[in-house]
Amino acid sequence: xxxxxxxxxxxxxxxxxxxxxxxxxxxxxxxxxxxxxxxxxxxxxxxxxxxxxxxxxxxxxxxxxxxxxxxxxxxxxxxxxxxxxxxxxxxxxxxxxxxxxxxxxxxxxxxxxxxxxxxxxxxxxxxxxxxxxxxxxxxxxxxxxxxxxxxxxxxxxxxxxxxxxxxxxxxxxxxxxxxxxxxxxxxxxxxxxxxxxxxxxxxxxxxxxxxxxxxxxxxxxxxxxxxxxxxxxxxxxxxxxxxxxxxxxxxxxxxxxxxxxxxxxxxxxxxxxxxxxxxxxxxxxxxxxxxxxxxxxxxxxxxxxxxxxxxxxxxxxxxxxxxxxxxxxxxxxxxxxxxxxxxxxxxxxxxxxxxxxxxxxxxxxxxxxxxxxxxxxxxxxxxxxxxxxxxxxxxxxxxxxxxxxxxxxxxxxxxxxxx
Amino acid sequence: xxxxxxxxxxxxxxxxxxxxxxxxxxxxxxxxxxxxxxxxxxxxxxxxxxxxxxxxxxxxxxxxxxxxxxxxxxxxxxxxxxxxxxxxxxxxxxxxxxxxxxxxxxxxxxxxxxxxxxxxxxxxxxxxxxxxxxxxxxxxxxxxxxxxxxxxxxxxxxxxxxxxxxxxxxxxxxxxxxxxxxxxxxxxxxxxxxxxxxxxxxxxxxxxxxxxxxxxxxxxxxxxxxxxxxxxxxxxxxxxxxxxxxxxxxxxxxxxxxxxxxxxxxxxxxxxxxxxxxxxxxxxxxxxxxxxxxxxxxxxxxxxxxxxxxxxxxxxxxxxxxxxxxxxxxxxxxxxxxxxxxxxxxxxxxxxxxxxxxxxxxxxxxxxxxxxxxxxxxxxxxxxxxxxxxxxxxxxxxxxxxxxxxxxxxxxxxxxxxx
Numbered sequence: 001x002x003x004x005x006x007x008x009x010x011x012x013x014x015x016x017x018x019x020x021x022x023x024x025x026x027x028x029x030x031x032x033x034x035x036x037x038x039x040x041x042x043x044x045x046x047x048x049x050x051x052x053x054x055x056x057x058x059x060x061x062x063x064x065x066x067x068x069x070x071x072x073x074x075x076x077x078x079x080x081x082x083x084x085x086x087x088x089x090x091x092x093x094x095x096x097x098x099x100x101x102x103x104x105x106x107x108x109x110x111x112x113x114x115x116x117x118x119x120x121x122x123x124x125x126x127x128x129x130x131x132x133x134x135x136x137x138x139x140x141x142x143x144x145x146x147x148x149x150x151x152x153x154x155x156x157x158x159x160x161x162x163x164x165x166x167x168x169x170x171x172x173x174x175x176x177x178x179x180x181x182x183x184x185x186x187x188x189x190x191x192x193x194x195x196x197x198x199x200x201x202x203x204x205x206x207x208x209x210x211x212x213x214x215x216x217x218x219x220x221x222x223x224x225x226x227x228x229x230x231x232x233x234x235x236x237x238x239x240x241x242x243x244x245x246x247x248x249x250x251x252x253x254x255x256x257x258x259x260x261x262x263x264x265x266x267x268x269x270x271x272x273x274x275x276x277x278x279x280x281x282x283x284x285x286x287x288x289x290x291x292x293x294x295x296x297x298x299x300x301x302x303x304x305x306x307x308x309x310x311x312x313x314x315x316x317x318x319x320x321x322x323x324x325x326x327x328x329x330x331x332x333x334x335x336x337x338x339x340x341x342x343x344x345x346x347x348x349x350x351x352x353x354x355x356x357x358x359x360x361x362x363x364x365x366x367x368x369x370x371x372x373x374x375x376x377x378x379x380x381x382x383x384x385x386x387x388x389x390x391x392x393x394x395x396x397x398x399x400x401x402x403x404x405x406x407x408x409x410x411x412x413x414x415x416x417x418x419x
Numbered sequence: 420x421x422x423x424x425x426x427x428x429x430x431x432x433x434x435x436x437x438x439x440x441x442x443x444x445x446x447x448x449x450x451x452x453x454x455x456x457x458x459x460x461x462x463x464x465x466x467x468x469x470x471x472x473x474x475x476x477x478x479x480x481x482x483x484x485x486x487x488x489x490x491x492x493x494x495x496x497x498x499x500x501x502x503x504x505x506x507x508x509x510x511x512x513x514x515x516x517x518x519x520x521x522x523x524x525x526x527x528x529x530x531x532x533x534x535x536x537x538x539x540x541x542x543x544x545x546x547x548x549x550x551x552x553x554x555x556x557x558x559x560x561x562x563x564x565x566x567x568x569x570x571x572x573x574x575x576x577x578x579x580x581x582x583x584x585x586x587x588x589x590x591x592x593x594x595x596x597x598x599x600x601x602x603x604x605x606x607x608x609x610x611x612x613x614x615x616x617x618x619x620x621x622x623x624x625x626x627x628x629x630x631x632x633x634x635x636x637x638x639x640x641x642x643x644x645x646x647x648x649x650x651x652x653x654x655x656x657x658x659x660x661x662x663x664x665x666x667x668x669x670x671x672x673x674x675x676x677x678x679x680x681x682x683x684x685x686x687x688x689x690x691x692x693x694x695x696x697x698x699x700x701x702x703x704x705x706x707x708x709x710x711x712x713x714x715x716x717x718x719x720x721x722x723x724x725x726x727x728x729x730x731x732x733x734x735x736x737x738x739x740x741x742x743x744x745x746x747x748x749x750x751x752x753x754x755x756x757x758x759x760x761x762x763x764x765x766x767x768x769x770x771x772x773x774x775x776x777x778x779x780x781x782x783x784x785x786x787x788x789x790x791x792x793x794x795x796x797x798x799x800x801x802x803x804x805x806x807x808x809x810x811x812x813x814x815x816x817x818x819x820x821x822x823x824x825x826x827x828x829x830x831x832x833x834x835x836x837x838x
Contacts, residue, residue: 016472016476050495053435053495053499054498054499054502056435057438057439057499057502057503058502058503058505060502060505063502063505064512064513065497065498065502068494068498068501068513068515069498069499069502071494072491072494075487075494076472076488076491078487079473079484079487079488080473080476080488082484082487083476083482083485083488084476086477086479086484087476093483094483096487096564098517099562145515
């Protein structure tokens with residue numbers, strides 16, 4: 001007998017018929033001999049409906065009372081699902097954030113979970129009940145309702161799985177798993193069987209529709225095994241696994257690259273001929289950090305004549321603002337100019353196997369070179385290689401890399417680097 | 420400075436515009452120097468919307484999960500009203516049933532309030548905040564959400580007023596008070612300035628749209644002064660007052676009759692020639708009680724030849740069932756027959772002043788007699804005289820009684836019985 005946490009998102013709860021469908025899935029899991037905790041989101045569209053009500057009154061995006069309002073969405077869902085389970089003979093009990101209880105900090109609209117009291121859940125499970133928990137919500141230390149931000153129900157589910165020491169946390173949505181790359185970009189994309197949490201974090205964009213990034217961080221920290229599945233079919237889904245000691249990912253050692261992400265919403269900024277002195281880079285990035293502009297793929301050239309060039313990417317939407325902020329520093333820092341190219345894309349290959357295998361970069365650059373893709377910037381980490389290319393070559397880059405690392409084959413059947 | 424509890428019903432909260440209107444009323448009350456606790460219902464139509472969702476899943480009318488579902492209606496209301504108050508510069512804080520906390524028994528769908536912890540409310544009031552409390556809901560001793568039944572927000576408000584020792588409990592609706600009789604029946608009906616809780620209970624039908632009967636019982640028990648007002652004008656409203664020692668109603672001694680109610684949904688049942696022995700009446704009413712049929716205006720004739728007749732009224736909708744139940748007892752009890760007349764009406768005059776004044780019945784019967792209204796049954800209590808008449812004469816009876824007791828005049832200006 002396993003203890004399984006299942007999370008169903010808004011599209012899975014979009015109508016009475018779908019809620020009844022979810023109830024049957026839950027019943028089947030219980031009938032297979034498992035204990036089940038279900039975490040649900042608000043019915044699709046409900047959160048937006050509530051926000052449009054509050055929007056007519058107040059322009060505040062975050063407020064104690066907005067959280068009181070939004071928390072009703074999940075409350076409706078848990079009641080309806082518990083009723084639907086009761087109708088098909090499954091004893092079920094709904095629990096709200098304050099009943100569980102999921103204690104958070106008091107940052108309304110994006111609260112962080114501090115603790116979960118698993119005992120009310122275990123009491124219900126021990127009575128043979130299915131427990132239906134409201135996602136997205138908690139209470140602060142004074143008992144005020146808080147919410148965890150968009151996609152927060154994933155986090156609720158993973159945190160609940162950690163608290164009750166579940167054997168798995170199944171995240172259901174209308175997508176049947178995580179793919180090696182965006183299938184809209186390359187039709188040969190295949191479903192990933194298993195991926196580590198660290199890889200998943202690097203490939204957040206591939207799982208964006210499936211799994212909220214904060215919940216993956218949480219799973220990594222607390223050792224929760226996540227399985228992303230479709231509510232609407234019985235496929236195997238994709239496992240997102242924490243690296244444990246001994247390695248639950250051990251069997252995947254052969255796989256070098258797990259997935260490829262392309263970010264076309266990037267712009268490249270180059271600052272040229274910066275007088276080479278200690279602290280110059282910090283002074284450049286300080287105003288960008290203050291404005292919360294996300295800087296990525298930073299490359300600095302080796303100094304020549306006491307000067308160096310610095311290039312990096314920012315989100316395309318922030319490029320203009322970043323340029324203005326940097327221009328403001330020119331007289332102080334004495335650099336030559338700030339150049340912006342917002343027709344670039346960032347393509348990243350990610351794989352935990354890179355840690356122990358050399359030659360990944362070589363195969364990557366060779367494949368791109370043979371396809372005539374010019375690399376503007378390169379940045380590498382232990383498990384990721386990112387290249388910045390002309391936006392027009394983004395799709396080509398994804399395809400040749402997908403082929404080069406045989407991502408269309410099942411994970412176990414791919415050739416090693418030196419085979 | 421007074422402490423005032425204000426309750427706004429669903430029609431007062433029916434739209435964003437109306438919620439903003441309510442916020443301005445609340446702000447005005449606070450600006451006049453009062454501490455304010457607001458109790459609100461769900462937005463009009465919301466409870467029905469939620470019930471239609473659950474109705475598609477389950478036919479259960481009462482269930483733990485139905486209460487979880489319905490409680491969201493008031494939660495939406497308190498959040499929106501607190502936001503609307505914030506927008507016009509009034510510090511406000513919403514509190515749910517479990518936060519207040521309103522502890523009830525565990526009878527889902529019609530829970531009874533056990534205790535209210537007034538301290539969270541006082542803490543907010545002492546900080547200068549308006550407190551916005553969700554009506555209709557509570558928690559049982561195990562922390563499960565309960566609801567108080569239709570109209571339960573009135574009860575929440577009165578109970579809250581008792582708990583925080585409020586100076587008054589103002590109940591706002593789209594009706595501007597309680598009338599001496601139904602204005603649709605007699606256009607001379609006037610708004611009652613003050614009425615005692617006991618009178619109000621006897622005249623429940625006159626206040627049915629304005630004030631839930633259970634909340635009047637509660638006000639009587641805990642000495643809460645209620646004022647029924649319109650959300651949409653600035654009229655004085657009607658006071659519903661508990662009889663305290665010394666009598667908050669003392670100034671109304673001159674008024675003999677306070678209001679007149681007509682119930683056209685009654686049927687008269689007569690059981691004839693019942694052998695006169697102890698316990699016969701109990702045996703007749705036993706099956707009606709078991710089926711929860713409400714029996715009223717019971718009149719038994721003095722026995723003759725060892726037999727008596729017994730007549731009473733039941734709700735018209737229960738007449739057929741009552742007749743069948745009684746027929747089943749005929750051989751056992753040996754009565755002659757069961758007659759049903761469902762074309763009757765019950766007209767009641769109510770007034771606390773009757774207790775100390777004789778001659779009320781005389782004036783009542785004389786007025787009806789002069790108008791040619793034949794009395795089928797008469798029943799009196801300390802503060803009420805009910806007569807059962809042919810349904811066609813109900814309106815005439817109401818009008819002549821209204822005139823006879825000068826209910827069209829202000830309460831202080833009516834002649835006494837012996838003037």
